[in-house]
Amino acid sequence: MIQRLHRSDLGYSLRSLMENDPAFRPLAYFSMEVGLKESIPTYSGGLGVLAGDILKSAADLGVPMAGVTLLYRKGYFVQEFNADDWQKEKPVQWNPSHELTLLPNRVLINLQGREIQVGVWVYEIIGATGYPLPVYFLDTDFEPNHPDDRKLCWYLYGGDNCYRLCQEFILGVGGLRMLRDLGYMNIETFHLNEGHAGFLTLELMREQGYYDPDKIREQVVFTTHTPVPAGHDYFEFGLIDRVFPAEALSTLRRMMPDVPGVSMTELGLKYSRYVNGVAKKHAEVSNAMFRMETVDWVTNGIHPTTWVSSGMRKLYNRHIPGWEQDPGRLVQALTIPKQDLWAAHQASKLRLFARVLETTGKQLDPEVLTLGFARRAATYKRADLLFSDLKRFMEVAGGNKVQFIFAGKSHPSDNGGKALLQKIRKVARDLEESIPIVFIDNYNMEIASLLTQGVDLWLNTPIRPREASGTSGMKCTMNGIMNFSVLDGWWIEGWIEDVTGWSIGPEPNGETPFEHYDESLDAIDLYNKLERKIIPTYYENHDKWVDMMRHTIALNASFFNTHRVVREYASKAYSIDFRGM
Numbered sequence: 001m002i003q004r005l006h007r008s009d010l011g012y013s014l015r016s017l018m019e020n021d022p023a024f025r026p027l028a029y030f031s032m033e034v035g036l037k038e039s040i041p042t043y044s045g046g047l048g049v050l051a052g053d054i055l056k057s058a059a060d061l062g063v064p065m066a067g068v069t070l071l072y073r074k075g076y077f078v079q080e081f082n083a084d085d086w087q088k089e090k091p092v093q094w095n096p097s098h099e100l101t102l103l104p105n106r107v108l109i110n111l112q113g114r115e116i117q118v119g120v121w122v123y124e125i126i127g128a129t130g131y132p133l134p135v136y137f138l139d140t141d142f143e144p145n146h147p148d149d150r151k152l153c154w155y156l157y158g159g160d161n162c163y164r165l166c167q168e169f170i171l172g173v174g175g176l177r178m179l180r181d182l183g184y185m186n187i188e189t190f191h192l193n194e195g196h197a198g199f200l201t202l203e204l205m206r207e208q209g210y211y212d213p214d215k216i217r218e219q220v221v222f223t224t225h226t227p228v229p230a231g232h233d234y235f236e237f238g239l240i241d242r243v244f245p246a247e248a249l250s251t252l253r254r255m256m257p258d259v260p261g262v263s264m265t266e267l268g269l270k271y272s273r274y275v276n277g278v279a280k281k282h283a284e285v286s287n288a289m290f291r292m293e294t295v296d297w298v299t300n301g302i303h304p305t306t307w308v309s310s311g312m313r314k315l316y317n318r319h320i321p322g323w324e325q326d327p328g329r330l331v332q333a334l335t336i337p338k339q340d341l342w343a344a345h346q347a348s349k350l351r352l353f354a355r356v357l358e359t360t361g362k363q364l365d366p367e368v369l370t371l372g373f374a375r376r377a378a379t380y381k382r383a384d385l386l387f388s389d390l391k392r393f394m395e396v397a398g399g400n401k402v403q404f405i406f407a408g409k410s411h412p413s414d415n416g417g418k419a420l421l422q423k424i425r426k427v428a429r430d431l432e433e434s435i436p437i438v439f440i441d442n443y444n445m446e447i448a449s450l451l452t453q454g455v456d457l458w459l460n461t462p463i464r465p466r467e468a469s470g471t472s473g474m475k476c477t478m479n480g481i482m483n484f485s486v487l488d489g490w491w492i493e494g495w496i497e498d499v500t501g502w503s504i505g506p507e508p509n510g511e512t513p514f515e516h517y518d519e520s521l522d523a524i525d526l527y528n529k530l531e532r533k534i535i536p537t538y539y540e541n542h543d544k545w546v547d548m549m550r551h552t553i554a555l556n557a558s559f560f561n562t563h564r565v566v567r568e569y570a571s572k573a574y575s576i577d578f579r580g581m
């Protein structure tokens with residue numbers, strides 16, 4: 001196979017020629033959003049950041065992959081609040097040409113009866129050993145496209161269902177056409193990161209020239225990401241009829257017969273040779289939901305050098321040489337001297353507190369136990385669980401024993417999420433005198449990085465089992481920060497009580513989504529553990545606390561990273577053996 005030749009067998013010049021030749025890249029990774037860095041604001045949350053982290057690890061490991069996504073000229077949004085603490089969205093101002101290179105390639109697609117030219121920008125990730133990995137951002141904002149079509153790639157998760165349908169056609173069909181135009185003629189595996197790019201199967205069928213779904217299936221791998229219904233796109237055929245060109249429409253009707261509309265998840269499940277969820281529990285829940293038995297799992301991870309603090313990185317380099325190439329070596333973290341680890345941690349904490357002071361005017365105390373909570377303000381994540389019994393909360397956390405930092409964006413049309421944010425901000429003001437609670441606006445990769453390096457403990461309180469995996473807690477483990485979390489997603493696999501952190505609420509049973517369970521149990525347990533275990537350990541048993549930090553690195557960071565994720569995809573999903581990886 002091509003990739004067998006790829007690394008060590010070849011002379012350098014031939015190797016570098018091949019590295020730049022699309023014909024030698026057999027893997028394409030499609031994602032509606034990709035989060036590479038703060039200055040490319042084409043992501044909204046975990047899905048995009050995961051995609052970026054996977055592509056970065058693939059580059060580090062020399063995996064011959066290319067990424068495909070859309071260019072959002074207006075980004076997701078900048079978060080602001082009005083006087084009533086209600087979230088307001090402002091468009092992001094950014095100039096793609098500062099970060100990306102516009103290529104001359106154009107391909108044609110047809111939507112809503114109009115021809116559209118799709119263009120492409122490229123960003124090249126350079127891996128740790130110099131291996132380049134291109135990420136392609138599709139764009140339609142060009143002459144001579146119709147003004148409405150020029151806006152099709154402006155907003156991430158904006159617009160109506162028709163807008164979204166057009167975007168997904170551009171991503172799947174336009175994306176594959178563009179790859180061919182760029183010279184990618186030997187792709188063996190198309191990896192769909194969530195169902196959004198599923199229409200690429202239509203283009204594969206068109207290229208093939210005859211109807212044989214098995215041959216399409218052989219080329220596609222699908223990762224499903226959420227057990228929450230809003231995460232699964234659905235398009236009525238009534239809409240698709242109006243939007244799609246005739247050939248794509250008839251192929252789609254043949255591929256998805258006897259249904260009134262297309263669920264992108266069902267399309268992905270039906271036309272992929274391998275399907276996985278993003279944690280063990282999530283695979284179980286997905287199998288139950290889709291009435292299948294074949295959904296496998298590859299538990300998510302995070303890209304080590306993106307999320308590690310500079311202080312921790314130096315420490316690991318000194319004590320665990322080679323960890324950047326092989327983060328599995330972090331199992332050696334127990335050899336790191338405790339006082340050095342604590343000093344590196346406090347440095348990150350001070351950096352975070354400086355930012356808090358700068359942006360909110362609030363001065364936090366670096367000697368006080370600090371809990372962080374930051375994620376999309378989706379209601380199932382229950383950012384307000386902490387405040388469900390304020391009297392008890394004050395009893396446990398009052399008296400300057402604990403301080404809290406919150407951040408998070410709500411989707412612009414999710415009023416439930418906005419109400420959550422409003423509540424947090426109001427409670428923060430009401431309790432100002434007794435418990436320091438700060439809210440940092442405009443959660444993004446940069447704020448995520450400051451928080452997951454600088455707090456003492458990471459709080460996570462989703463309604464089980466709706467958190468497919470979660471990744472912000474993994475970013476913490478890369479910095480030796482423990483998790484205090486409901487047993488859901490990745491934490492079921494990473495949790496060892498009193499060793500890598502603490503659980504909240506009962507242990508998981510055979511539950512499926514949307515089953516009723518007693519949420520108040522989670523809140524009671526949260527307060528009790530904070531009071532009886534966590535606060536005493538932090539203040540009275542510092543030695544144990546820092547030892548738990550080392551175990552978090554050794555037992556969690558060593559595993560929940562995207563180097564391990566990419567290797568797992570290579571062996572389980574791509575079925576290829578990359579020598580030298």
Ligand SMILES: *Cc1c(COP(=O)(O)O)cnc(C)c1O
Nearest residue numbers: 045046375444445448470471472
């Ligand atoms: C890591 C990250 C997320 C994902 O966090 P979860 O814990 O999975 O909810 C979301 N948004 C940003 C900006 C991130 O960096």
